[in-house]
Amino acid sequence: MADLKQTLKNKIPQWREDIRKLLSAHADTIVSSITLGQLFKGLRGVEAVVCDTSFVDPQQGLLIRGIPVLELIDRSAEEIFFLLCTGDLPDPAALEALRQDLEKRAGVPEYVWHMIESMPGDTDPMSLMSMAMVAMQRESVFLKRYNEGMPREAHWEATLEDALNIIARLPVISAGIYRGRILKKDLHPPKAGHGFMENFAHMLGVADPQGHFGEFIRRFVVVHSDHEGANASVLTSRIVNSSLSDLYFSISAAMNSLSGPLHGLANQESVKFVLEILKKFNGVPEAGALRDYIWQCLQSGRVIPGFGHAVLRYKDPRYVALFEFGKKVCPAHPVFRAVEILGEVAPPLLRKQGKAQNPYPNIDGISGALLHAFGIKELNYYTAMFSTSQILGICAQLIINRAVYSPIIRPRSVTTQWLKSFVSDVI
Incomplete structure (x- = not known):
């Protein structure tokens, strides 16, 4: 195989040609629509970006160039x-x-x-x-x-x-x-x-x-x-x-x-929550006691950090990769044990509450905990x-x-008044 630069040189002409053919034949094909709600809520769920390096499948989780991330966990x-x-x-x-x-x-x-x-x-x-x-x-x-x-x-x-x-x-x-x-x-x-x-x-x-x-x-x-x-x-x-x-x-x-x-501070928030649990219970809590506490948190409107995902509808394989490793190397560490019990008791309660589309733990629920267990306790890092x-x-x-000659990203913006007029015309 050629080196990285030569491999790219060999592949890029075909990538450019693939895009040229797509645009030539299907430039006016509608790929995604957008609701007023999505417009006001961060464009969530709108297919608006082309990315070939990775994709999150709702069931399989993260795929890197089509390969499940768990199959790449030992790669450099x-x-x-x-x-x-x-x-x-x-x-x-x-x-x-x-x-x-x-x-x-x-x-x-x-x-x-x-x-x-x-x-x-x-x-x-x-x-x-x-x-x-x-x-x-x-x-x-x-x-x-x-x-x-x-x-x-x-x-x-x-x-x-x-x-x-x-x-x-x-x-x-x-x-x-x-x-x-x-x-x-x-x-x-x-x-x-x-x-x-x-x-x-x-x-x-x-x-x-x-x-x-x-x-x-x-x-x-x-x-x-x-x-x-x-x-x-x-x-x-x-x-x-x-x-x-x-x-x-x-x-x-x-x-x-x-x-x-x-965004990137989510794993810090998750560790803070776990440390709060350890302090409240003066150590690793029993599952029943933690279950009661988590339900109280949910009933009070508090968000449980480290759970849910915008796309996934199953357990995050990235969480699985790090959790299984933690189970092997530090199963008795208090922070890891608290994360483990939290991962057992929280999903049923999140389902019961009915707000979360995905009640399973995500990568943020384990990554910071393992950093803390290994001695990197400075959360701001x-x-x-x-x-x-x-x-x-x-x-x-x-x-x-x-x-592939991606152009400058320049969508249009509209005013709230324009939207009011638009919806009144539709009605």
Whole structure:
């Protein structure tokens, strides 16, 4: 098999031709309609984005290039990125070539560390991550080549160059923020010969005598690597990049979106709730006592974090992947035990309440709990770990968008008065 760039070169002409044929024959075909309710409720359920890297099936859950995520749980970050970009898993030679390429690009400019160190001590980790992206924008290959008159056909190659640089550097920056800014400890430099996941685990500096933390990071990165093209952070990156802003601007924007309480902070809220349970019951509660407490919470109007999904109608396989791992390596840890019991008692109560279309636990209900169990107890860093994993999917999607000439995203807006007039005319 060819390396990543050559594989893309081989595939892109067919992708362009497939889209050309679709548009030529079916450009006026209606794919999705939109109700007034959807217009006011975040366009939920409207098919409005084309994304070939991943898809969430209501029954199977997350599929990465058509492969169930549980079948990819032992793959490396480099394999996942190659798969996201091309639709194929790399052979050993292509995989090693990608790993070596990323290793060569992993050096973080000193000015980035100086900028991070200069910020006030209470600066949020996601602010630092976002600022680091914008600070490095001056090095964008896309920007340089665009200013030199790069043709549209070559936009994807320049985007790939930026993507490889960002993917190589982001784990170093993320781990450096954790060690240097949060823990006030020395940074662990990346090790030669190690891949994205192994180095990320190493640089975080968590004691790992049995290798369990490294295995957890592998699973964490895979399950957070991609999740369709229309969640808030990914869609933000796509909109920004559609204007031909480079990857640095686009990914910084995605990080800003991910930082919102309704998006990337969900796993923090879930851990807070579990810790609240442990404090209330002075330890791990019995199932019956927790059942009564959860029902009281629901009756009072409180939302139980870590449950439900906009698309899935079954248990989230990403949750399953991390839960089964936790069951193997830390079954007696109080936080994990509380999550386990919560996962047993909450779904029937959510069904009884009748509001949730999906009463099952999701990825946010377990990911933060395992981070806490492994000793990463600084909740404000959890979103940075999510962002470090998500970089694989965002970069792949934006490379593909530039390869197939995706235009600027520019829907129309209407006023509330226009809608009032519209519905009165319909009636």
